[in-house]
Amino acid sequence: MFGLGISTSAVPGADPVGDARAAEELGFDFVSASDHPCGSEPSYEVWTMLTWVAAATSRIRVATRVLGVPYRPPAMVAKMAETLHRFSGGRLILGLGGGYSDEEFRAFGLGVPTPREKVDGMVEAIDIIRGLWSEPRFTYEGTRYHTYEAAMEPKPVGPIPIWLGTYGKRALDATGRLADGWIPSLGFAPPGQAAAMREQILAHGRAVECVYNVPFRIGERADGDAAVAGSPQEVADRLAGFARLGFTSMNFMPVGPDPREQSERLATEVLPALRAAIPSR
Numbered sequence: 001m002f003g004l005g006i007s008t009s010a011v012p013g014a015d016p017v018g019d020a021r022a023a024e025e026l027g028f029d030f031v032s033a034s035d036h037p038c039g040s041e042p043s044y045e046v047w048t049m050l051t052w053v054a055a056a057t058s059r060i061r062v063a064t065r066v067l068g069v070p071y072r073p074p075a076m077v078a079k080m081a082e083t084l085h086r087f088s089g090g091r092l093i094l095g096l097g098g099g100y101s102d103e104e105f106r107a108f109g110l111g112v113p114t115p116r117e118k119v120d121g122m123v124e125a126i127d128i129i130r131g132l133w134s135e136p137r138f139t140y141e142g143t144r145y146h147t148y149e150a151a152m153e154p155k156p157v158g159p160i161p162i163w164l165g166t167y168g169k170r171a172l173d174a175t176g177r178l179a180d181g182w183i184p185s186l187g188f189a190p191p192g193q194a195a196a197m198r199e200q201i202l203a204h205g206r207a208v209e210c211v212y213n214v215p216f217r218i219g220e221r222a223d224g225d226a227a228v229a230g231s232p233q234e235v236a237d238r239l240a241g242f243a244r245l246g247f248t249s250m251n252f253m254p255v256g257p258d259p260r261e262q263s264e265r266l267a268t269e270v271l272p273a274l275r276a277a278i279p280s281r
Contacts, residue, residue, distance in 0.1 A: 001211070002271060003030040003063065004263055005253040008049055010042035020053040022260060023060060026267035030061035030093060032251050035068050038104040047080060054088035062088065065183060065213065065251065066095035066165040070110055070118070074125035074145050075152075078132040082156045090158045094129075095183060097165040098122040113144075119170045120144055126162060126178050133160070163211065172197055176204030183251060185213040187226055195245040212247035214239070217255040218265045227255050232269035239270070240277040248278050 004023040006016045020031045031053065035046045050062045062084075067077065077094075085092040098118030099105060105112050113121060124142035131138040132152040140147045163181035166172055167188055175182050182201055184194050198210050215227035218235055228238045239250065254262035 001029040001209075001249040002274075003032050003061075003211070003249075003251040004028045004266075005065065005213070005251055006031050006033050006053070007259070008033050008036070008043045008046055010044050016044065016049055017053055017056045019260060019263075020057055020060065020062075023263060024057050026264060027271075028060060028263075028267065030063050030251075032063040032065035032093075032095070034065050035071065036101065036104065037071065038101070038107045047084075051084055051087075054084060054091060058089075059091075061091040061093055063093035063163065063251075064095040066097035066163065068099040068101075068104075069096055069122050069125045070099045070105055070113060071108075074128040075132060075147055075150060077125065078129040079152055081129070081160055082133065082152070082154065085156055085158070085160050086154070093161050093163055093181070095163045095165060096122060096125060098171060115168065116170070117144060119168070119174060122164070122166075122171070123174050123178065129162070161209070163209070165213075167197070169200070172200045173204075176201040176206060176208065179208055181209035181211055181249075183211040183213055186215060186228070191242060191245055194247070198246050209249055210247050211249040211251055212242050213251045213253065214242070215253040215255050216262070216266065218262060218270065227253075229255075232265065233273070235266075236270045236273040236277070239274050243274070243278050 006019045023031050033046045037045055046064060054062050081094050102112045121144040124145045128140050128145055128147055131140060133156050137149045137151050138147055139149055161180040163183050164175045164179040165183050166175045201208050217227055217229040218232055221230050228235055252266055256262055
């Protein structure tokens with residue numbers, strides 16, 4: 001699958017719904033958006049925004065990249081996800097993470113979990129979410145979260161994939177044991193490191209979709225390794241290298257003043273060559 005990251009920016013002129021419609025017309029498989037509700041720059045809350053996106057599109061899937069678990073009680077996330085999945089015709093990908101920004105948690109009065117608590121909370125959230133999706137009444141006692149005789153109806157119609165954005169050893173082990181997908185970012189996990197992380201995940205013997213989150217810019221050469229940049233052929237060659245490492249699914253983040261133009265160029269000038277380089281797609 002090839003996805004496109006859309007911004008949650010709420011500055012004048014921002015049009016996430018239009019960006020998603022354009023991505024659908026260009027043939028992308030999903031759109032994704034990040035979860036950073038705290039900040040001085042105008043931004044939309046990701047779940048509300050993606051609900052609006054799903055209502056305005058018909059085919060493309062919508063993914064949270066990724067929800068910070070400490071922001072929302074997992075039982076409520078289970079309910080929210082079922083509703084959006086149902087209303088969208090089964091198009092939700094639920095991305096979860098332990099929580100990146102301690103400053104955001106502190107600012108919103110949520111407390112600051114330790115790294116261990118973040119991983120524990122993420123695992124418990126998955127257990128609760130899947131329990132509520134499948135059991136008539138679900139009781140769970142974790143160190144971070146719990147439920148008691150919780151009933152949630154209706155149950156999801158069709159599976160809701162859970163993708164995790166993880167990097168540390170305990171979190172990667174949890175991904176290998178529990179997740180349907182893994183979505184690391186180029187900036188936090190360079191290719192060699194990401195390939196080793198992928199092997200750790202797959203060592204658990206489960207099929208896990210490995211989705212590389214890749215910033216890109218077509219038309220300019222790369223300045224460091226923060227983004228894949230250069231001519232269309234240079235970008236295609238670099239992305240094909242990621243595919244050879246096992247990342248045959250990718251989420252692309254346009255960099256530059258005109259994301260819509262970059263997305264169009266990616267879809268028309270790069271992805272045909274990339275698809276040809278991945279014959280198993």
